[in-house]
Amino acid sequence: MKKFLTLALVLLLSLSLIACGGEGAKEEDKPEAExxxxxxxxxxxxxxxxxxxxxxxxxxxxxxxxxxxxxxxxxxxxxxxxxxxxxxxxxxxxxxxxxxxxxxxxxxxxxxxxxxxxxxxxxxxxxxxxxxxxxxxxxxxxxxxxxxxxxxxxxxxxxAEHEGSYLVGVAAALKAQDAGKDTVGFVGGMDFDTIQKFEAGFEQGVLAVDPDMKIVVDYVGDFNNAEDGQTLAAKMYDAGVYVIYHAAGGSGNGVIKEAKDRVQNGEDVWVIGVDKDQYSEGVYEGNKSVILTSMLKxxxxxxxxxxxxxxxxxxxxxxxxxDLKANGVGIPADNPNLTEEWTKTINEFADKIKSGETVVDPVPSRVK
Amino acid sequence: MKLISSIVTLSLIYATPIIITALGGLYSERSGIVNIALEGIMVVGAFVAATFTPLNEAVFGNWTPWIAILLGALAGGLYSLIHAFVSIDLRADQVISGTALNMLSLGITVYFCQIFFNQQRTKTFNRGFVKTNVPLLSDIPIIGDLFFKRMYYTFYVALALVIITAFILKRTRFGLRLRASGEHPSAVDSVGVSVRKMRYIGVLISGLLAGLSGGIMVLTQATQFTAGSIHGIGFISLAALIFGRWNAYGVLGASIFFGFSQIFTIFSKDIPLLASVPAEIFKAVPYVLTIIAMLIFSRKNVGPKASGELYDVSKR
Missing domain, CATH: 3.40.50.2300 (Response regulator)
Structure with a gap:
């Protein structure tokens, strides 16, 4: 028994060493080309x-x-x-x-x-x-x-995250209007200028579609705390928020989880993903996802x-x-939860930003 | 009312992993072994549960998360045996062994994520635990809103574990022996009960519970396991154990209080009088109280006396 445990310990420790140093040390190539x-x-x-x-x-x-x-x-x-x-x-x-x-x-x-x-x-x-x-x-x-x-x-x-966020703000407002709701929300990771850009764009996008829409804003204070992200989302949804746009990294996982739980209980709520297409992370049944769309960089x-x-x-x-013009931000090409009509409207707003007709301010109204 | 019921429900959900892990710490400390590896054991449990779930959800359907947390518990138990072996048989310093396990846990889980999923986190799962209204009970006025609506069933598991633990430690022969191993090991030895065995069992149970709690945490709160999934809840549980005076019901109260203060931080911004107080103050309250509690308890011998001490038969 003692011998076995010693062996197991040695094995574990050596594995952890590999985990720490092994893969980083060698240069890796991915040759496959399509x-x-x-x-x-x-x-x-x-x-x-x-x-x-x-x-x-x-x-x-x-x-x-x-x-x-x-x-x-x-x-x-x-x-x-x-x-x-x-x-x-x-x-x-x-x-x-x-x-x-x-x-x-x-x-x-x-x-x-x-x-x-x-x-x-x-x-x-x-x-x-x-x-x-x-x-x-x-x-x-x-x-x-x-x-x-x-x-x-x-x-x-x-x-130009604020420009991409503007577009998902448009999406959120269209979706909320369609469902007859009047409140959308933003959950940020930490409250500083980089993340405030997301908030600012989202805010302006929502108001561009519907100036009467209410926007609830809150920050987790951490990029890696799913627990607090979930709590914040629960609080917002309880307060009548219909769509939450999260720019909160790992904390955003908690937002997605809360939305999934609610949808499985028959509630109708949505999340907008960030940085990458998060559709697959919001899947709760078959191919249905709580991710309305995502803001891509x-x-x-x-x-x-x-x-x-x-x-x-x-x-x-x-x-x-x-920026949007340089294809630096945008939404995914494929958005199963948006109607074609909405996608068209979003693209119209995108064209206005690209042409310079609409200028998106990177500072949220809360901060000014 | 809706605000109050939200706060209460969310606090209980937040407290669930703290309760279970602190109970684990209770078994270990009562047997005489300080287990600060709880955090690391939770990480291992969470990793195993979150790995099992996406790979098997098509097979087991809605049972997947339950099986996953049981496997997480088993993995936690196995992992804790390292701590038991190092600190009981090899007589190493328990704090150092625990710290080593905490550090190892992140390396090893992320390493296996890389092997299984080719990324530094597990695949996202679709079937975690789902918040549910408990049938019948949720229809009771007020109480139903507070305790039975939009809850994870895992909270009731935690509650059951508290009652079982209190019973085992206070009313069974095994509980008496376990507590005695942490209070006065030579007395246990003198009546022919192996202190080594009792301490192994104590650490093993703490590992099973912490692993269970890690699994529950990731399957209720997130959509995948990442290196930040546990983010210090294991250490908060240790604080809850101390604040709860090494007693099962105390642990329950302390954990719920800790959960409440975390949730309250998030809601305080909306309460007019409290909005001007920085939220961080509420977040710090549990730890300030834990330090105060330690100052008070240090004079009163509340904790297990021989906890953290090696038991050396030759010195009997």
Whole structure:
């Protein structure tokens, strides 16, 4: 018995060591290639393949991992799409997965020492480490997504979340009007300017459809607390909120769970997802989901564009905002819970934003 | 009224995993082993339950979450045996062993997520527990609204466990021996009962309960297991155990109070007089009270006397 337990303990401990260090250490390649098509990346510029330099690209993931169905995965898909479209050898692109914050600097350095033509860091978690890396490797071209580090060799890609949120606000208001309800809600992760952009856009989108619609706003105070997310959602639905738009990461899981529970009890409530298409997470029966639609960030588009810029020799440090016009934000192509008519209306609003007729303010009225 | 019934119901739901985990801690501490690994055991239980559910929901239908939490409990029990072995047989420091298990749990579960699902979280499941109106009982005026509407059945499981635990510890021979192992192990040994066995059982039960509670937590509150699924509830349970004075009904009261203060934080913004008080204050109340409780209890010998101490037969 004693021997067995000792063995089991040793096994567990060694597994945990592998879990900590194993996969992060090696560079992984995903060679499979299908054909250059993407539902989400748009490129209207015809480019001669031969005019492009054959670049090498390295992606360092944050702790979410390469398969997070969100930032890391989206960015990687953008890079993969670029590689497929312009026949880049599979060995030219690769990623390193980080399992803790402590991995960022070593991984970023590793790629920089390999002299990758482009280093990609998705997500604000890289902010501190990139400050160091950009100084240590001043010639390394770096794409930083969703936050800003001021350095001549970093291109910061930001997203106009307020514009995408405006569109889901339109969707929420249309749905609520259709059901004869007068209140929709917003649940944020933490109350600071980045998340307030979501709130602001949502608010304006809702009011654009129906100026009398009430909007309840609350913040969980945490991005990883499903429990409080659920409680907040319960409170809102009890107060008569019909659709909740969440921008709360893991806490949003609790919002989705509460909606599922209520729908299974015969109530009629909805959730709007964020960052990625969350339809599958809201499925409660067969193919029915509580997710009305989702606000997407086009990290794949940004990664693709910057790969191309780099290959064209046009990479420049600075900040670029990926808005609706640049396909940086939007809603999924397929929304089973929206009628065609609503989708049409949403697209009309989108066109107005793209043409500049409607300007979405990134600051919510509550803060002004 | 609707506001009050929402607050009460949500508090009870919030308290459910705290109650069950704190009961687990109760068995362990009563037997003489400090188990701060509760958090890690919950993580393991939650992971197992959340892994089982999406893979089997087509097969077991509405029974899936129940089977899942039982498996979570088993996994928690197994995992806790490491703590038992290290701290009882190898005589290691119980706090260090518990800390190690807490840290290991996240690494190992995320690692297995990566193997099973190719991502650092489990697949989303569709059949977690569903909030239900209890038939008949929910029609009782007032009481029905407060305790039987939109509840998870798991709360009643927690309640039953409290009653069973109180009975076992106070009224059975096994309970007496378990408590004696934590109060005066040499006395237990002198009448021919193995302290080692009692302590193993205490830790094992704590693991089963914490695993159960982890499973319940993820299947009632989230749609998948992530590294943040448990976020400190295991430690809150330890506080509830202390605040509840190492006693089953005390644990029940303390847990519900802790749950209430968390829920109240969320609702306080809407109550006119309280809206100006920062919500964080309400959130901190349980922990401030726990510290005060510890200060008071430290003079009175409320907890198991030999808890955390190695039992060395040769020193008898």
């Amino acid at each position: 054909g250059p098509q993407s539902e989400t990346i748009i490129d209207n510029e015809e480019v001669d393949k031969d005019s492009l330099e054959e670049i090498t690209i390295g992606l360092v993931t944050d702790v979410g991992g390469i398969d997070d169905k969100s930032f890391n995965q989206g960015t990687w898909e953008g890079i993969q799409f670029y590689a497929k479209k312009f026949d880049l050898p599979a060995s030219n692109i690769g990623y390193l997965q980080s399992t803790s914050d402590a991995d960022y600097i070593p991984h970023l350095s590793q790629f920089s020492e390999d002299k990758k033509d482009l280093l990609v860091a998705p997500g604000f978690l890289f902010e501190e480490s990139l400050k160091k890396i950009s100084a240590d490797f001043p010639d390394q071209k770096i794409l930083f997504l969703d936050a800003v580090v001021d350095a001549p060799n970093i291109l910061n890609a930001l997203f 086009g990290v794949d588009q940004a990664a693709y564009d910057v790969c191309k810029l780099t290959a064209q020799g046009k990479f420049e440090g600075g900040t670029v905002i990926y």
